[in-house]
Amino acid sequence: MDYPGNLFVVAAPSGAGKSSLVKALLEIDSGVAPSVSHTTRPPRGQEKHGREYFFLSNEEFDRMVERDAFVEWAQVHGHRYGTSRQAIEERIKNGSDVMLEIDFQGAINIKKIFANAVLIFILPPSWEELRARLQRRGEDSAEVIALRLKNAALEMAQAKEFDFVIINELFERAVFDLKTIVHAQRLKYAAQRRSRAATFEALNIP
Secondary structure (H helix, E strand, C coil), X not given: CCCCCCEEEXXXXXXXXXXXXXXXXXXXXXXXXXXXXXXXXXXXXXXXXXXXXXXXXXXXXXXXXXCCXXXXXXXXXXXXXXXXXXXXXXXXXXXXXXXXXXXXXXHHHHHHHCCCCEEEEEECCCHHHHHHHHHHHCCCCHHHHHHHHHHHHHHHCCXXXXXXXXXXXXXXXXXXXXXXXXXXXXXXXXHHHHHCHHHHHHCCCC
């Protein structure tokens, strides 16, 4: 279905800077609302339930799967992540632009359900920088970092399935690129036709 709001889906390998980029965009663009996913992984640092994620037990997650409450869900690094279809539909139906952070499998599945979704993939500038960023976080053991790097090779191979690719080498430039994609999408004919339907009708544009 066509909705007046836009759905932006951002994916990246762990350590590429996806969350930092999305956070920076949300701070400068009040027209974009974050989509909060559900996960079975424990909170990190200062993360709060309902802000970064809805943190669920495995049993609670199972019940949502049984109710078919997720538009997609996947297991990533040993934990499950899911996206509520109702939460997305309510926001874009009301004309809001929604930014969704997700893994590449989920992004591709989202596109099958929301045909107008804009898929954005974030790449690191090099393997060395990706490894350094994971190490600087200081949250994972050497074994976990090795697993994340192994998974990154599989994830980055899927970048070709996305509409846009941002190489996060200089953070400020990457934020600008993300903002440019969002703004350009709002100006596309189909998006303008959906969001400004009354204007098109007043101008007798079919």
